[in-house]
Amino acid sequence: MLQKLILLGIAGALGTISRYGLAGLVQKVTGAQFPWGTLIVNLTGCFLAGFLWASSLHRLQLTGEARIIILVGFMGAFTTFSTYMLETGELMRNAEWVHAFWNLFLHSSIGLIALFTGIAIGRHL
Amino acid sequence: MKLPSRAQLLRIFLNERSKHKGRPLYEVIVEAAQQHGLAGATVLRGLLGYGGKSGRIRTMKILRLSENMPMVVEIVDDSAKIDSFLPLLDDLIEEGMVTVQETNVITYRVDNHAQR
Numbered sequence: 001m002l003q004k005l006i007l008l009g010i011a012g013a014l015g016t017i018s019r020y021g022l023a024g025l026v027q028k029v030t031g032a033q034f035p036w037g038t039l040i041v042n043l044t045g046c047f048l049a050g051f052l053w054a055s056s057l058h059r060l061q062l063t064g065e066a067r068i069i070i071l072v073g074f075m076g077a078f079t080t081f082s083t084y085m086l087e088t089g090e091l092m093r094n095a096e097w098v099h100a101f102w103n104l105f106l107h108s109s110i111g112l113i114a115l116f117t118g119i120a121i122g123r124h125l
Numbered sequence: 126m127k128l129p130s131r132a133q134l135l136r137i138f139l140n141e142r143s144k145h146k147g148r149p150l151y152e153v154i155v156e157a158a159q160q161h162g163l164a165g166a167t168v169l170r171g172l173l174g175y176g177g178k179s180g181r182i183r184t185m186k187i188l189r190l191s192e193n194m195p196m197v198v199e200i201v202d203d204s205a206k207i208d209s210f211l212p213l214l215d216d217l218i219e220e221g222m223v224t225v226q227e228t229n230v231i232t233y234r235v236d237n238h239a240q241r
């Protein structure tokens with residue numbers, strides 16, 4: 001149990017650092033108009049979650065524990081719902097309704113597409 | 126305390142991370158202004174801005190870009206007091222901008238019965 005918690009913590013730390021790095025890089029390139037960093041991180045996370053989930057069930061020899069450490073530990077820290085909501089809320093507070101709508105829409109729609117794409121690739125790779 | 130009708134507006138442009146001996150610089154400046162006997166000081170947090178070395182835009186709208194937001198300290202007082210405070214500021218500020226402009230004080234009322 002303790003080993004699992006430690007591994008979860010390490011995976012979480014790696015996920016957080018990866019998110020910080022990727023979101024920062026994307027935001028540096030795209031500017032300050034729209035929260036592209038969080039969107040890209042979350043869409044990447046959806047794809048990876050689908051891919052890893054499908055791979056672990058159909059291809060990779062992963063234990064249930066390893067699956068939890070990767071999906072809950074790393075992926076849980078890599079993606080972020082709270083930042084997505086915070087940024088959408090800020091867009092709404094600034095009356096940037098169109099940007100807020102697109103943030104909500106792109107996360108939900110492309111997120112699902114990314115997830116199912118990941119699943120499809122994970123099953124057949 | 127009475128402010129003259131012709132006074133000076135001192136503005137100090139900093140950012141959140143500016144520190145003086147480990148303490149937020151804006152706090153140190155406000156305390157220094159109070160100890161120096163200036164009429165008052167107000168700290169404002171910017172919602173959006175850029176400047177300094179990096180030139181990158183900081184905005185509260187995007188979490189990843191909301192580190193190190195701009196801050197402004199504003200102080201209004203007569204020119205003699207502002208002038209005497211400037212050398213002290215020079216010792217405190219390693220990065221930032223200080224501006225002084227003439228201003229008209231239209232109203233300055235203090236509630237003498239307000240509790241401290």
